[in-house]
Amino acid sequence: MISRVMPQLLRSLFSRAFVNPFPAANMPSSMTEAMSNPELLNPYLPVGARFRGRLNYDRAKCIGCRLCVRVCPAHATDYQAEEKKIIIHNDRCCFCAQCTEVCPVKCLTMSKEFMISSYDRKANVVKDSGSVGAAPPAAKPAA
């Protein structure tokens, strides 16, 4: 076991980092202060093309078929019967991307946004992100 791990350990000493350095080098004494002053944090490393961050939802494009609700293992999508649309609870989402695969009109996409922790659960409810054809939003800390 050790012999198989050692080459990988040695390689990692000389390759670039693939995780964001955290806690940040310039972390202030209070986490609240850190989150409200993102410039104090280390610059983000670019995430990979297949990174799965906070879900985007193009509400106008949604046809209300409920397939995303059926496949979601975390019960993170709620169907709004009156409007025939959904809302997404990102605080429940496990970022499996099954809903994005099953959606027949591709109105759900995984963004690259990963700094989404918040004291306010409602801040993580997505009702409409607009067109998902646009470039995904850059990662930024929650306000």
Ligand code: SF4
């Ligand atoms: S990514 Fe997975 S857990 Fe999150 S809403 Fe979609 S199906 Fe549910």
Ligand code: SF4
């Ligand atoms: S699978 Fe797509 S079209 Fe169907 S309800 Fe979910 S988001 Fe809307």
